[in-house]
Amino acid sequence: MLxxxxxxxxxxxxxxxxxxxxxxxxxxxxxxxxxxxxWHANDATSGLVWDLTIAAIALTLWVLIETAQTRAWARLLAIPATFCIGVSCGLPLYLFLRSNPGGSRD
Structure with a gap:
């Protein structure tokens, strides 16, 4: 369900x-x-851009490290989803791919 x-x-x-x-x-x-x-019209939007950029980098590192360990290559789809769409898509997509009930390999 999750x-x-x-x-x-x-x-x-x-x-x-x-x-x-x-x-x-x-x-x-x-x-x-x-x-x-x-996106950089004022300090508030610049702060949000940097917040999301840092989150995207952290997510990318997590995806790369776990994928290298598990060899579950389909999980790499979360990286272009993060940078082409946003963290709001990339993070839950990665969690979906990571929760594959068939095991650690995709």
Whole structure:
């Protein structure tokens, strides 16, 4: 049951933030650099960006270290999910993949 909760959170973590990103791009143009600039509009947003960046790096290290130990290669999918979508998708996706009932290998 918990495994499916992780998957539901990963899906929500992909869809919900992406809706805001798409709305922003539609209103402001499709410039990634303009979005990065907007993320640093003030100290509050810069703090949030750094908070998520550090969390993404920590998650990536965790995924790499555990994957090297377990050889469960499918778990590496959490890394592009984290950096292309966000920690809100990458972390629950990793927990879903990690809770594979078939054992440690994917």
């Amino acid at each position: 495994r499916w909760l992780w998957l539901a959170l990963a899906i929500w973590g992909a869809i919900h933030p992406m809706a805001y990103f798409i709305a922003w791009f539609q209103a402001n143009g499709w410039s990634l650099m303009a979005m990065v600039e907007a």
